[in-house]
Amino acid sequence: MLNSKAFKALAHPVRRDILKRLRDEQLSAGEIAEAYDMSKPSMSTHFSVLKEARLIQAERKGNHIYYRLNVTVADEVLSGIMDIFGIEKEK
Amino acid sequence: MLNSKAFKALAHPVRRDILKRLRDEQLSAGEIAEAYDMSKPSMSTHFSVLKEARLIQAERKGNHIYYRLNVTVADEVLSGIMDIFGIEKEK
DNA sequence: CACCTAATTAGATTATATGTTAAATAGCAA
DNA sequence: TTGCTATTTAACATATAATCTAATTAGGTG
Numbered sequence: 436m437l438n439s440k441a442f443k444a445l446a447h448p449v450r451r452d453i454l455k456r457l458r459d460e461q462l463s464a465g466e467i468a469e470a471y472d473m474s475k476p477s478m479s480t481h482f483s484v485l486k487e488a489r490l491i492q493a494e495r496k497g498n499h500i501y502y503r504l505n506v507t508v509a510d511e512v513l514s515g516i517m518d519i520f521g522i523e524k525e526k
Numbered sequence: 527m528l529n530s531k532a533f534k535a536l537a538h539p540v541r542r543d544i545l546k547r548l549r550d551e552q553l554s555a556g557e558i559a560e561a562y563d564m565s566k567p568s569m570s571t572h573f574s575v576l577k578e579a580r581l582i583q584a585e586r587k588g589n590h591i592y593y594r595l596n597v598t599v600a601d602e603v604l605s606g607i608m609d610i611f612g613i614e615k616e617k
Numbered sequence: 618c619a620c621c622t623a624a625t626t627a628g629a630t631t632a633t634a635t636g637t638t639a640a641a642t643a644g645c646a647a
Numbered sequence: 648t649t650g651c652t653a654t655t656t657a658a659c660a661t662a663t664a665a666t667c668t669a670a671t672t673a674g675g676t677g
Contacts (some may be wrong), residue, residue: 439539446537447635448530451610458612464654477636479655484634498644498653509611514566516607520600521549525616538665555624568666570625575664589674595627 437511444488445512448480449473454504457491464500528606532599535579540564541572545595548582554590 442448453467454522482502485491489508494501517524535541538611544558559569573593576582580599585592 442542443534443537443634445607445610446534451533454610455612458610465652468654474637475654476580476638476656480635493574495643495654498651500654504611506611509613513604513607513611513613516536516604519549520595520597521546522600522604526659534664556622559624564665565667566624567626567668571665574625586624586673590625 436516438488438508440484440488441490441508441515443514444484447481447484449478450485453481453485453502454490454509456487457502461494461501461503462502467502480496512516528602529579529599531575532603532606535575535581536603537574538572540569541576544572544576544593545581545600548593549596550580552585552592552594554592556590558593563613 440471445454449471454460456467456470463506464482467482468475471478482493485502486493490512492505493500494503498508499512514524516522529574535547536545540562545610547553547561549556555570555573556566558573559566571583573584577584577592580596581603583596585594605615607613
């Protein structure tokens with residue numbers, strides 16, 4: 436069932452932007468972080484919030500950690516929004 | 527264009543619940559507030575956050591203030607979520 | 618006007634979020 | 648082991664959010 440943490444995670448513009456980057460590809464923490472004018476520990480905190488919300492999943496490969504979107508939870512969020520606003524799923 | 531305030535507004539469970547109540551009917555501040563175990567000023571603050579995000583619209587009728595869902599912004603939020611997750615709008 | 622009701626605003630407190638630098642951990646490779 | 652790179656965790660400061668009680672505003676009605 437949909438986690439309240441997901442909505443909190445979406446409240447920050449950097450986190451929403453990270454999710455967009457992960458729509459189509461896996462990226463390492465460093466690859467993501469270098470796109471933002473923010474310290475690595477701060478970025479790491481954002482990853483952690485997204486992970487807690489299960490919006491992203493981490494996989495270590497050597498000494499990189501790759502993040503990818505959790506499509507299942509993304510879908511749950513969409514359903515949650517539609518439920519809130521009473522929007523019908525078409526098809 | 528979609529306001530970042532809308533996502534913040536959705537981060538609080540009480541505010542999401544208020545929006546659900548306003549899916550199908552207008553309700554006064556008092557009618558909404560009595561459903562929650564929270565002071566009226568606190569509820570008023572939540573209304574204010576939702577108003578700031580343009581998710582709800584207020585209309586005074588005599589002594590009562592009626593709130594209703596702003597369907598346009600609700601739709602923008604849904605589109606925003608679909609954009610983040612790269613979900614295609616069907617039809 | 619005086620009074621009542623509905624709702625908000627003010628002022629304060631506490632909790633949570635966001636960000637930093639410094640230190641720690643994990644893996645790889647010489 | 649030593650050293651290097653990638654990333655996180657710790658410790659802390661500051662900002663924003665959430666909540667309360669008390670006071671105020673706005674609109675009815677006698």
